[in-house]
Amino acid sequence: MFAMCTDPDSLTQLDWMLCYLTTGKHMGLYYAFGTVLLLLALTAPAALLLGFGGAMAARSHFPPLSWLGKAYMAVVRGVPDIAFFLFFVIALDQLFELVRHKVKCPDWDTEIWQGSDFVVCPAAKLPLATSPQWVHDTYSFLIAVLTFAIVFGAFAGNVLYGAMRAVPRGQVETAEAYGMTRGQAFRRVIVPQMWVYALPGLSNLWMVLIKSTPLLFLLGLQDIVYWARELGSTQTPRFTAYPHGDWRMWYFLFLLVFYLAFTKLSEVVLGRLMLRLTRGQATLGGETQRKAAA
Amino acid sequence: MKKLILTTAALALMGTFAAAQDVVRMGTEGAYPPYNFINDAGAVDGFEIELGNELCARAGLTCEWVVNDWDSIIPNLVSGNYDTIIAGMSITDERDEVIDFTQNYLQPQPSAYVGLTDDAALIEGTVAAQVSTIHAGAVAASGATLLEFSTPDETIAAVRGGEADAVFADKDYLVPLVEASGGELTFIGEDVMLGGGVGMGVRESDTALKDTMNAAITSMKEDGSLNALIVKWFGEEAPLF
Numbered sequence: 001m002f003a004m005c006t007d008p009d010s011l012t013q014l015d016w017m018l019c020y021l022t023t024g025k026h027m028g029l030y031y032a033f034g035t036v037l038l039l040l041a042l043t044a045p046a047a048l049l050l051g052f053g054g055a056m057a058a059r060s061h062f063p064p065l066s067w068l069g070k071a072y073m074a075v076v077r078g079v080p081d082i083a084f085f086l087f088f089v090i091a092l093d094q095l096f097e098l099v100r101h102k103v104k105c106p107d108w109d110t111e112i113w114q115g116s117d118f119v120v121c122p123a124a125k126l127p128l129a130t131s132p133q134w135v136h137d138t139y140s141f142l143i144a145v146l147t148f149a150i151v152f153g154a155f156a157g158n159v160l161y162g163a164m165r166a167v168p169r170g171q172v173e174t175a176e177a178y179g180m181t182r183g184q185a186f187r188r189v190i191v192p193q194m195w196v197y198a199l200p201g202l203s204n205l206w207m208v209l210i211k212s213t214p215l216l217f218l219l220g221l222q223d224i225v226y227w228a229r230e231l232g233s234t235q236t237p238r239f240t241a242y243p244h245g246d247w248r249m250w251y252f253l254f255l256l257v258f259y260l261a262f263t264k265l266s267e268v269v270l271g272r273l274m275l276r277l278t279r280g281q282a283t284l285g286g287e288t289q290r291k292a293a294a
Numbered sequence: 295m296k297k298l299i300l301t302t303a304a305l306a307l308m309g310t311f312a313a314a315q316d317v318v319r320m321g322t323e324g325a326y327p328p329y330n331f332i333n334d335a336g337a338v339d340g341f342e343i344e345l346g347n348e349l350c351a352r353a354g355l356t357c358e359w360v361v362n363d364w365d366s367i368i369p370n371l372v373s374g375n376y377d378t379i380i381a382g383m384s385i386t387d388e389r390d391e392v393i394d395f396t397q398n399y400l401q402p403q404p405s406a407y408v409g410l411t412d413d414a415a416l417i418e419g420t421v422a423a424q425v426s427t428i429h430a431g432a433v434a435a436s437g438a439t440l441l442e443f444s445t446p447d448e449t450i451a452a453v454r455g456g457e458a459d460a461v462f463a464d465k466d467y468l469v470p471l472v473e474a475s476g477g478e479l480t481f482i483g484e485d486v487m488l489g490g491g492v493g494m495g496v497r498e499s500d501t502a503l504k505d506t507m508n509a510a511i512t513s514m515k516e517d518g519s520l521n522a523l524i525v526k527w528f529g530e531e532a533p534l535f
Contacts, residue, residue, distance in 0.1 A: 024336030090373055097374075114499040116372045116392055125374065130317045133358055220362065220375065230325065230332060233447035236470035239327045240334050243474060246451050 008241045020242045029227035033258075036213045036224055039145060043209065046149035048202075051156025058161050069157070076154035085218045089147055093126065100124040137221070144219045152209055159201035164190055166197040168282060196277045196285075203270040207263055228255055317356045318503065319376035320346050324361040326446055326467055328527045329382035332361070341527035342380045345399060348519070349510040365425060365444050368392060371495060377503060378496050382464065384428045384489030394498045396507045398491030399520065401533035405429060407482040408468050409453060409460035414483050419459035422449040428489045429462045453479070466528050 004011065005019035020026070057069025076084070097120045101108065105121035112120060122128070127135045167190050175185035216223035232248030278285035322330045324338055333339035338359045350357035360376045371379050371393060384402075385395045405428075409416045418438050423430040425442040433440045441458045443449045450471055452458040460482055461468070472479045494511075496504045514520040521534045 023334045025332055025334055026336075028332075028336045090369075094373065110499075117497045117499045118373050119497070119499050120374070129319060129377070133360075136360075217363070220370070222361065229445065229447075233325070233445070234450060234471060234474075236327070236474040238470045238473075239331055239339075242334065246447075246454065248451070 016242075023242065025231060028222065029224060029231060032222060032224045032227050035141065035221065036216070039141070039148065039213060039216065040210065042145045043148040043152065044206065046145060047152035047156050047205075047209075050149055050153025051158075051160050054153060054157030055160040055164060058157070059164060073154045073157045073161070076151055077158065081151060081212065081215065082218070084151060085147060085215055088150075089143055089219055092143065092146070094118055096126050097124050100126060140220050144216055144221060147219065148209070148212070152205060155205050155208075156202060159198050159205065160194065162201070163194040163198035167193045193281065196274075196281050196283060199270070199274050199277060203266070203274075206266060206270070210259065210263055210266065224255060224258075228252055317358055318350060318378060319358050319360050320350075321360050321362050321367055321371060321376035321379050321381065322346075323364045323367065323381040325364075326382050326464075327470065328466060329464075330380075341523065342382065344527075345514075345520070345523055346378075346380050348514065348523070349507060352510040352513055353506045355506070363444070368495070372497060374497075377500065378494050378507070380494050382492055383495055385491055385493045386428060386431075386489065389495070392498075393495045394500070394504055395493035395495055396504055397511055398493045399511050399514075400492035400524065401535065402487050402489050402491050403528075403533070404465045404485035405432075405462060405488045406465040406468055406485050407460045407462050408450075408472060408479050409482050410479065412480050412482055416459040417462075417482055420457075422452040422458035422461045423463065424449055427463075429464075432486070432488055433462050450479075466532070 002019060002022070004015060005022070008016055008019055011019060054069045054072050057065050058073065060066045060069065097118075098112065101112065101120040101124035104123045108121045110119065112118065127139045171189050171193065172185050175189045180188065214223060214225040217226045228251035229248060232246065232251035234246050235243050237243040274285070275289075279289055280286055322338060322342060324330055324332045326340075328341050330338060330340040330342045338361065343359065346357060346359075362370055362376070364381070367379055367381060367383075368389070370376065379393070383389070383395075385398060389395070407417045407421070417436075420439040420441055421433045421436075422441045422443060423433050424446050425444055430440060430442055441449075441452060443452065446463060446467060449458070449461045449463060453461045465485055468481070472481060494507055496507070511520070514523075515535050524532050524534060
């Protein structure tokens with residue numbers, strides 16, 4: 001990156017460090033931080049949306065829909081994350097390819113499952129083998145977002161379901177007394193008030209989601225933990241201009257600081273949000289705020 | 295109608311032309327120098343990368359490199375995430391039941407034990423090896439206590455940290471580490487010849503690719519370019535063809 005970096009052996013410690021930390025390999029690590037943040041930014045709203053849908057379905061008066069919502073939450077919450085990530089992603093990918101195969105290659109005559117091989121026609125591959133590598137990376141990233149969203153959506157659904165039931169019954173009865181329909185009462189009374197009950201559970205989920213991002217590597221994405229392990233491993237002078245011993249401890253220490261700082265920041269932001277949401281609510285927090293203002 | 299047939303024929307011809315320029319996705323581990331590793335620039339590098347690129351050039355294929363964890367390198371091949379494994383994988387009967395191998399592009403390579411002292415008793419104690427390798431299998435069969443790790447680097451760290459008495463791995467992987475350790479690490483006992491040589495893994499159903507790669511490997515063996523590549527990455531003493 002810098003001109004002086006062409007001959008690392010001649011450099012003093014500080015310059016050497018500067019050159020070392022800006023190698024192309026390290027760029028992979030910095031890039032992976034972006035991937036993790038983007039994953040969080042996309043997964044959180046997607047999971048909330050899925051959770052909201054699941055909770056609404058579970059509350060439905062139409063039994064099959066209610067069963068579906070409840071089954072989604074019960075099944076996904078009960079399966080260990082790691083099993084879900086290993087099984088579900090391959091299954092989902094194969095399902096997509098199978099559907100495309102049926103549509104695009106109706107004349108294909110060989111078996112799709114040959115022993116342990118899964119073979120669809122080249123046009124049905126997802127992404128196509130001819131696509132550049134970034135398309136493959138984006139595809140696995142989106143699959144990862146989808147998987148995370150489904151897993152965390154189930155937890156969020158359960159939290160929201162509980163929060164909807166926690167809104168005092170009297171509020172809904174008053175709404176009905178004013179002649180609001182069930183849907184109107186839900187939209188105008190329950191949804192605006194449920195967040196204060198949901199937030200503690202949701203903020204927990206957000207913390208767990210932050211900590212789960214290293215599972216990305218299971219999905220074939222090179223995340224920050226992969227790069228920390230790769231960069232920290234012993235490098236011998238024959239294969240690198242920057243040989244060093246086992247530095248994994250330092251890289252993992254850096255990750256530790258990153259995760260702690262990130263969760264701390266989240267705590268502060270969520271704390272403020274909670275303060276904002278409790279204003280005027282018939283909860284202990286809301287009451288304290290009212291008294292302090294009076 | 296005639297026009298239609300002509301267009302169809304032209305398209306069919308273009309189709310076969312496109313097939314000749316097929317993209318083959320090559321799966322590798324990227325953590326096992328000199329076989330394959332990630333260089334300072336962040337790109338895959340090593341003996342197998344140079345070999346793979348040359349094989350693809352000879353076969354008229356476009357090759358894309360994919361880095362994948364060793365643990366899941368075979369499952370991802372059979373489910374079609376990439377088309378070949380070229381990751382220092384020795385040809386064994388167990389692996390041959392699940393995937394197919396091309397002919398070997400490396401002779402059986404010497405494997406060796408490394409520990410903190412040259413004490414033959416160490417290799418009967420606790421020995422570290424990478425999971426699902428011929429080395430792990432050999433340690434388990436030798437009666438020593440096997441300690442498995444998912445990356446080769448962790449096996450070395452285990453010896454340095456005293457968790458294991460010795461590590462068993464390909465000698466070519468160990469030599470640079472022993473050299474760079476400044477006397478901390480040392481080879482124990484004699485080299486061991488293990489495995490049936492290293493080959494490229496392909497799906498059992500993918501016979502066309504296997505034949506193409508076999509032909510390319512044969513041509514590299516015949517004109518001596520494979521031997522030159524082996525000497526470049528593994529040194530003069532490496533077993534040649």
